Amino acid sequence: MAERILLKGNEALGEAAILAGCRFFAGYPITPQNEIPAYMARRMPRVGGVFIQAESELAAINMVYGAAGAGARAMTSSSSPGISLKQEGISYLAGAELPSVVVNIVRGGPGLGGIQPAQSDYFQATRGGGHGDYRTPVFAPNSVQEMVDLTMEAFEVADAYRNPVLVLGDGILGQMMEPVALPPAREAPLPPKPWATTGAKGPGRRIINSLYLDPVVLEQRNLWLAEKYARMRGLARAETVGMEDAEICLVAYGATSRIVKGAMQMARREGIRAGLIRPVTLWPYPTVSIREAAGRVEAFLVVELSLGQMVEDVRLAVDGKAPVHFYGRTGGMVPSPREVLEKLREVAAGMGKRRVVAAGAGA
Amino acid sequence: MRQIFAGTDGLTQSTTIYCPGCTHGITHRLVGEVLEELGVTGRTVGVASVGCSVLAYEYFNCDMQEAAHGRAPAVATGIRRVLPEAVVFTYQGDGDLASIGMGETIHAAARGERITVIFINNANYGMTGGQLAPTTLLGQVTTTTPGGRSAATAGYPIRVCELLATLDGPAYVARTSTHNVAELHRTKKAIRAAFQAQLEGAGFSMVEILSTCPTNWGMDPVRAMEFVAKEMTATYPLGEFVNWRRGN
Amino acid sequence: MPRVVFDPERCKGCGLCLAFCPTRAVGMDEGLNRMGYHPAVLLDEAACTSCAACAWVCPDLAVEVYVPVKAGERRAGVG
Numbered sequence: 001m002a003e004r005i006l007l008k009g010n011e012a013l014g015e016a017a018i019l020a021g022c023r024f025f026a027g028y029p030i031t032p033q034n035e036i037p038a039y040m041a042r043r044m045p046r047v048g049g050v051f052i053q054a055e056s057e058l059a060a061i062n063m064v065y066g067a068a069g070a071g072a073r074a075m076t077s078s079s080s081p082g083i084s085l086k087q088e089g090i091s092y093l094a095g096a097e098l099p100s101v102v103v104n105i106v107r108g109g110p111g112l113g114g115i116q117p118a119q120s121d122y123f124q125a126t127r128g129g130g131h132g133d134y135r136t137p138v139f140a141p142n143s144v145q146e147m148v149d150l151t152m153e154a155f156e157v158a159d160a161y162r163n164p165v166l167v168l169g170d171g172i173l174g175q176m177m178e179p180v181a182l183p184p185a186r187e188a189p190l191p192p193k194p195w196a197t198t199g200a201k202g203p204g205r206r207i208i209n210s211l212y213l214d215p216v217v218l219e220q221r222n223l224w225l226a227e228k229y230a231r232m233r234g235l236a237r238a239e240t241v242g243m244e245d246a247e248i249c250l251v252a253y254g255a256t257s258r259i260v261k262g263a264m265q266m267a268r269r270e271g272i273r274a275g276l277i278r279p280v281t282l283w284p285y286p287t288v289s290i291r292e293a294a295g296r297v298e299a300f301l302v303v304e305l306s307l308g309q310m311v312e313d314v315r316l317a318v319d320g321k322a323p324v325h326f327y328g329r330t331g332g333m334v335p336s337p338r339e340v341l342e343k344l345r346e347v348a349a350g351m352g353k354r355r356v357v358a359a360g361a362g363a
Numbered sequence: 364m365r366q367i368f369a370g371t372d373g374l375t376q377s378t379t380i381y382c383p384g385c386t387h388g389i390t391h392r393l394v395g396e397v398l399e400e401l402g403v404t405g406r407t408v409g410v411a412s413v414g415c416s417v418l419a420y421e422y423f424n425c426d427m428q429e430a431a432h433g434r435a436p437a438v439a440t441g442i443r444r445v446l447p448e449a450v451v452f453t454y455q456g457d458g459d460l461a462s463i464g465m466g467e468t469i470h471a472a473a474r475g476e477r478i479t480v481i482f483i484n485n486a487n488y489g490m491t492g493g494q495l496a497p498t499t500l501l502g503q504v505t506t507t508t509p510g511g512r513s514a515a516t517a518g519y520p521i522r523v524c525e526l527l528a529t530l531d532g533p534a535y536v537a538r539t540s541t542h543n544v545a546e547l548h549r550t551k552k553a554i555r556a557a558f559q560a561q562l563e564g565a566g567f568s569m570v571e572i573l574s575t576c577p578t579n580w581g582m583d584p585v586r587a588m589e590f591v592a593k594e595m596t597a598t599y600p601l602g603e604f605v606n607w608r609r610g611n
Numbered sequence: 612m613p614r615v616v617f618d619p620e621r622c623k624g625c626g627l628c629l630a631f632c633p634t635r636a637v638g639m640d641e642g643l644n645r646m647g648y649h650p651a652v653l654l655d656e657a658a659c660t661s662c663a664a665c666a667w668v669c670p671d672l673a674v675e676v677y678v679p680v681k682a683g684e685r686r687a688g689v690g
Contacts, residue, residue, distance in 0.1 A: 024445050050444040054437065055470035062434035062467075066441025069428045070408065070449075074441065092431050197426035197442065199406035199449040201372070207420050209429040364612045368666040368676035381670060383648065384625030388670025544631060544667045577625075585630040 004179040009144045009169065010035035012180050013103060014043065016148040017075050019185045020155035022101070023049035024067035024074040026060035028082060031115040032171040033105035036077040057082035061089030061102070068098040069208035071196030073155055077103035079171075080113060080121050084129060090164050091130030094225070095210025099158035101151065102136075103167045105174040106305075108332035116332025117171030119254060122309035125168050126283040133222050135229040138166045138282040140253040144178035150280070152183065157235065159191045161228055168282060170305065172255035172334070238286035239278040240293075242268070246275025248347055249297040251290065251314050252304065253279045256335075260303050263340035272348045274301075282310070290317035300324040301347050303340055305333075373398035375424045380415075384584020386541035386574040387415055387483060391422050393551045394454070394481055397558055398425065407450040408442050410435040412464070414456035415489040423454070433464025436471035439478040450561060452479040458488040461497040461521050468523065475532030475566035479557045482523065482569055484538075485576040486595060493579025497521040500598050505579070524571050524604045534565030534607035538599055540573040542591040546601075556606070565607040573599055614661045614677050617651045621673035624648030628665030628674065634658035637665055 007015070014036050017025065025044060027037030037053060044051035050067070054060035060076045067074040078086065083104040093100050106121045108114035125138045137157055139150040147169060154165040197206045212218035241261060243249065248267075252260040257278040264274045277293060279286050294300075299322055302311040311326045318324050327343040329335045370376075373395025381387045398404040404425050411419035413432035420427035430438040435453035443451045460468050460482050471478065487505050488494040495507040498520055502511040524538045535557050539550040550572055557568035573595045575587035582590060605611060615636075617628075622644060628651050629637045638654035651673070653659060666674035 024441065026441070052440065052444065055466050058434065059437040059440075059467050059470065062431060062437035063441035063444075065430070065434075066410070066428060066438035066443075067445045068441070069438070070442045070445045072445040074445075088431055089434075096429070197408045197428055198446060199408055200426050201405040201407070201424055205424065205426050207427050207429070209420055209427075211417060211429050364614075364677035365680050366675060367661060367678050368663045368674065370672050374672070378621055378671065383623035383670075384627055385670055388672070389668065392670075392672055544664045547667050584625040584627050588627070588630075 002181040002183065004181045006177050007144060007180045008035055008177045009147045009173040009175065010105065011039045012144045013147040013151050013167070013169070014039035015182060016151040017101065017155070018043055018047055018049065019183060020073065020152040021186045021190055022073040022075050022155060023047065024064070024072045025050070026052045026054045026063040026076050028054055028057045028060050028078060030079045030082045032107055032117070032174050033077050033079045033103070035174070036103065036105070057085040058089065061086040064100050065089060065093055065096070065098060068093065068100045069096065069197055071193040071198055073099070073159070073190060075101040075103065077105065079105045079107045080109050083121065083124070087124070087129035088131070090136065091128070091132050091134055092210050093164040094134035094136060095132065096208050097162040098164065098208065099162050100164045101154045101158055101167060102164055103151070103169065106168065106170045108330065114332040115171065117255065117334060118305045118330060118332055119170060119256065120306035120309065120330055121168070122282065122304070122306060125166050126285070126313070134225065135232070135283060136164050136166050137232055137235055137284070138168055140168045140280060140282050141173060142254050142257045142278065144173065144176065144180050147173055148180055148182060161232060163228070168254070170254055233284045235281055236284040236286045236288070237280050238289045239280060240289060241276040241278070243275035243277065243293060245273050247298050247351070248272065248274045248344065249293045249300045250274055250276045251279070251300060251302045251310070252276065253282060253310065256303055256305055259335060259337050260340055262337035263344060266337060266341045267344045272344055274344055279310070285313045285317070287317040290314055291319070294318040294321040297322060298351050299347050301344060302326045303335070304328045306330050371395040371399045373404050373424055374422055377421050379422055380418055382578045384575065384577045384587065385415070389541055389547060390481065390483060390550070390572055390574065391419070393547065393554055394452070395423065397551065397555045401555070401558055401562070403450045403558070403562070406448060407452070408446065410439045410442070410451070410453040412453060412455040412459040414459050416454050416456060416483065417490065419454045433459050433462070434467055435459065436464065436467040436476070436478065436480065440471055440474070440476050443476060443478050450558065451477070452481060452558070454481045455483065456489065457482070457484045457486065457496045457498040461523050469526065469530070472527045472567045472569070473530050473532045475534070477561050477564060477566065479561045480569040481554065482571040483574045484571050484599065485574040487576055487579050489576050489579055493576070500594060520598050522599060524569070527569060528604035533567045533569065533605045535560040535568035536605040537603040538571040538573070538601050540591055540596060540601055541575065542573070542588040553603070560607055571599070612677065613653050613656050614659045614679070615653050615665060616675045616677070617653065618673045619644045619650035621671045622648060622650035623671055624650060625670065627668040627670070631664045631668045633662060633664060634660060
């Protein structure tokens with residue numbers, strides 16, 4: 001087990017990118033992700049990489065486009081409003097099939113919003129905030145260790161599928177410090193990129209492009225991408241806790257999932273048999289895990305730092321087989337385990353079962 | 364007979380979509396010839412922008428990337444930084460460079476980014492049918508200034524060379540024209556100097572090239588050349604604004 | 612072989628070569644090319660001095676220019 005060191009989420013993520021062989025980062029200041037560009041500004045020159053503070057998030061994502069198109073492993077990070085500015089660029093990265101990693105340390109919205117943690121960018125991340133039929137894998141870490149592991153995985157997936165990949169963190173994960181075991185730096189050379197524009201003339205020249213004015217060709221292009229997105233379905237995964245005997249299934253991701261796990265354990269002590277499904281990938285969504293649970297549990301309780309976005313994916317997966325309740329705080333407010341427990345009790349009561357509440361517990 | 368004028372292998376054999384008499388085609392040839400004469404086509408990566416020259420990646424005979432509208436200098440920056448040995452250029456129109464992409468233009472120049480920008484100023488958005496551009500002349504009729512551009516509602520023309528000349532990052536900034544053979548020779552000279560600034564690592568370089576748009580101006584190609592010669596040069600004086608070789 | 616060769620299928624009939632030819636040696640063909648333009652054509656070969664103005668102002672790379680090789684001059688290749 002590698003030696004564990006105490007690292008702040010944002011910085012751990014930056015180091016993970018470098019360990020994954022990322023040698024181009026373009027960023028822009030926005031709270032709560034500022035430590036990522038600052039970290040890259042210190043580290044990239046030391047590993048022979050490139051750090052640029054771009055004039056805007058728009059410029060940053062397009063710099064990533066150029067660098068990725070030239071064959072480098074490239075990344076940009078931002079927070080909610082900045083990620084909105086990058087949506088066109090992400091659509092271009094998908095259209096031109098350029099491997100890249102985009103990190104969103106989500107904050108309260110909409111508009112200028114706030115700087116506290118939130119998960120209200122779920123729709124944007126999983127449905128795509130840009131134009132066209134494109135998809136991007138979305139990884140949702142729930143610890144500083146996963147900020148490292150999932151970011152490194154994001155680079156491998158990006159290259160494997162020649163696609164932009166999103167890492168969806170939040171202000172909690174970005175700002176908190178936790179012990180982390182840093183994996184060894186990637187030794188293997190990057191996957192070959194014969195398509196990259198590294199300078200060539202004549203028939204052997206390469207073109208990075210997403211323009212297809214002929215609709216016949218553009219449709220073929222889309223069908224080719226759709227086939228790739230279908231192959232990505234295999235990436236879907238979720239962590240499950242206490243689902244063996246669960247009668248209520250909690251669904252939560254990211255930092256929220258740890259609050260919900262606390263509430264789950266408190267509920268079990270009160271005799272409420274709750275389990276947790278924690279999606280690690282938000283796209284492709286782990287529908288199979290949810291659907292399988294839908295056959296066994298009596299109700300779902302989805303908890304998010306938003307007014308309810310992932311809950312729709314849960315309802316799609318449950319497909320009417322069980323009621324799907326929702327509890328959320330938004331705008332940067334973060335629920336306590338006790339608040340989630342309260343909601344759990346309501347759901348349990350609502351299931352018509354007499355809950356034997358041990359004397360004095362849960363007062 | 365000895366051939367004294369031929370095609371250039373800086374361009375592909377494709378014919379272009381440009382309208383008859385549009386000087387985009389001439390400038391393409393000049394850039395292609397300069398790349399060929401400098402012997403760098405084989406290590407060049409060009410960035411095409413969005414506008415009439417959106418298909419430039421089919422015309423330049425080197426690696427090309429298609430940028431989102433206004434973002435070519437940012438794309439070029441990404442390429443430049445990861446490919447230190449490559450020759451990197453963008454080819455942009457006035458809407459792309461001076462309107463939606465003005466931020467990218469100024470900051471690439473302010474960074475002294477070692478790229479060469481070929482800037483086609485034809486005083487309107489050509490591809491989309493002739494709208495107002497930042498470079499449209501006062502009084503000039505476009506589809507979005509039907510009564511002629513009035514400063515009261517559509518502001519004043521932007522002189523990009525003069526803007527960038529206030530920055531320390533540019534090594535070479537010049538404005539030339541295409542309205543006759545002599546000007547075309549000066550344009551080619553300027554394009555060569557711009558690429559040499561990049562090759563010598565002197566910094567950012569840009570050539571603003573006054574160009575015609577016969578179709579949207581509603582003029583025949585020859586009349587359009589005269590419009591550039593008389594009307595456009597009055598608002599956009601020709602000359603070198605920054606030249607690292609002259610220390611200015 | 613003429614001093615100037617126009618490629619009728621690349622020419623878009625824009626007339627710039629005709630306008631900028633210092634000796635009025637260029638005209639537009641009566642016929643149409645595949646794109647439906649009247650391509651440029653060398654009308655007065657004698658007037659042509661191989662100055663290449665037509666080639667310089669051509670937006671479509673439709674012009675090749677040649678110069679007679681004087682008796683003792685044997686250099687080949689493109690100028």
